[in-house]
Amino acid sequence: MEKLELNPTELINPLVQDLQESDTLAINELSKQLIAQGKKVYKFGLGQSPFPVPDNVVEALRLNAPQKDYLPVKGLPQLREVVADFYRRKNGIDVRPECILIGPGSKELVFLLQLVFEGEIIIVSPCWVSYIPQAKILGKKISIIHSSFENKWHLTPKLFKEFLKNRSPENISKPAFMILNYPGNPDGVSFKTEDLIEIAALAREHNVFILSDEIYGQLHHKGEHVSIGKFYPEGTVISSGLSKWCGAGGWRLGTFCFPKNLEWLADKIAVVASETYTSVSAPIQYAAIEAFKGGAQIEDYLSNVRKILSRLASDCVKILRQANVKVHDPVGGFYLFLDFSNFKQKLNANNITTSKEFCARLLEETGVAVLHGSSFSRAEDEFTARMAYVDFDGASALNAARMVTLNTPLDEGYSNANCPKVIEGVTKITEWLKNLK
């Protein structure tokens, strides 16, 4: 038989043929190249917690290193108990251990939910980078509601109503899933409680389930995160995990909490999980019990982490606003979504016409790496970018914060002393903007 000439393109599932490595990875690669050339790079591109995993959780992993058995696909029963209790305690929501799924990152669980659920998926732009690529892999169509700076980059009851009014008739008759992410990636902003209540009522009325991505919930800077699950318990799936609030992104452990009447969805996701990732790494699951159990050490860690992020965010915002960059006060997480629309003419005059070009030039000329707005489903020519204010030594920043009395906010000198690269990088952005011809 004749040997075929190998044409890889024809041998790849058409749904993934155009899929490229994520923009986050691409900017990371470029940063590395610049560093290799001896350039100083301000790494505001990748959204990773700078803080170490709390000591007692690391110790729990050490103790559980010999755990070697395959665990149940839905997760270790003891872990599901404490996760349920965690969300009960933190969010005032009635969560049942039987309705909790433990996955290798909440990203994988979002993917499986998109795979299993037969129906419309609705997202709000700017949105997290992976929702849409996941839908593409699965050949699903996603509906996007576009928000704006004026709406604080989030869904408002008004936007939601407009969307519901204009839905295609085939979708109206069927349940859908809407993904909300708050405190938000890429924006750090969250919902007002009255908006959550109104959105919940609309969702209930129109048979829209909510996948409430609350992975930054515990990083609300004042510890005052409110879940929409409180107002729409029967239709909300809450997504979270260890990656952000526990500084353990690399550990890969995410959690989904289902309401009782979506248990069939949890069950079917578990069936698919049993044919794919099987279960989450056993030592990691045992260690996670210590994290979700909470207690004094975890609360001390969280309150110091929040204080640091809050102080640093407001220092960054101050510098940026003085330079005429539009940005909202963040309430949680570690992102700012920067709006450079005030510089549009100047940028265009410098041959910068898209957010991608903006970020490439900024990185090249200042060493500051931020992620362009089009990665978050914004229009190509909208000058927005996500900045992750995480380029500092989280361990020593935590130690410094611990020197301050628990309920006292950190003073103005804190960020300069403990997160100098972040302040320097933000200043570089403003100087670059000022010097644009």
Next chain:
Amino acid sequence: MEKLELNPTELINPLVQDLQESDTLAINELSKQLIAQGKKVYKFGLGQSPFPVPDNVVEALRLNAPQKDYLPVKGLPQLREVVADFYRRKNGIDVRPECILIGPGSKELVFLLQLVFEGEIIIVSPCWVSYIPQAKILGKKISIIHSSFENKWHLTPKLFKEFLKNRSPENISKPAFMILNYPGNPDGVSFKTEDLIEIAALAREHNVFILSDEIYGQLHHKGEHVSIGKFYPEGTVISSGLSKWCGAGGWRLGTFCFPKNLEWLADKIAVVASETYTSVSAPIQYAAIEAFKGGAQIEDYLSNVRKILSRLASDCVKILRQANVKVHDPVGGFYLFLDFSNFKQKLNANNITTSKEFCARLLEETGVAVLHGSSFSRAEDEFTARMAYVDFDGASALNAARMVTLNTPLDEGYSNANCPKVIEGVTKITEWLKNLK
């Protein structure tokens, strides 16, 4: 708007609507119920290594507990180096670190390969339980080549030739992937080297790539595993991981080695991985370096594990053959695929007409849990079943084996003394067969 009556079936992707929890899980559940009723159960259903993870590998996990960063999607570079070196050393194959993927279990990697590869997937029955459900989830058609007891449950060059002759014309013109698993699950049998050479030549000639699932390769009872990659380097992807030879199934770490000219496939799988599981747990990857690095401790562990499995397997086979059960001498892993066709008439007379009924009755009446042949794509009415001879205390069995000089085989009393439940359970099977009316 009117509240819809929720009909879960309509809200589930039709491809996964009929997907049920795996038979392995189902038999585990039934076993648990029986144990709860106070019954003694011989757990030969689940294929988990009974041995602890080697001490130096556990220690490496302890040391790396604080590792918290997201790792590169293809895997930690140092780990990919030692994995490449491991397969070079063990299999005499030229493996490049750049072509290695680390995944959360090789099962997930097989799934992603099926997702990304656009073309025919060929498997050989009896086959591992997950290949076909994975294809169903993805809406892919799988071609099955049926083997038999006479062919030692494996592909022969003759069977392969017949299959290739009868392929549909649309498939003939396109590359395909054939999955081979050896030493085999469910059978413990492997290929003769001359058959591997002939199969490799046929595959090359007919543009069939091989996914060579060698997860039990290091558990070849004589340490003499030969990979087909040796004879078909440009077309073979080798699958392996920590789960079996390192006793770390619950850790979830699998490896895929791609040849240079299938690098495009590895790259695309990595892109999909970046939108799903992201990367494998960081502490686990660092610990895995110690496992794949090898050295005296690992070799000592492996040679004792092999000695135990070899001794135990031949003791089981002896008892079973004396009772007229058809079974091949296994060469690796920890499974026997039992053929009860000699009892067909008697079984039918007892209202047992399928392998599923056979296993249910056996479990009920003797407490012995084995997995019915139809789970491995055998005909429903073929009386076959997989027995995993793993229900013993691996740690103490290892200690006992270490008392024997390294190159001396274990004596006849070893299994009775150290794996009594396995011998007892096998004997129960034979007594049950004898007492069938």
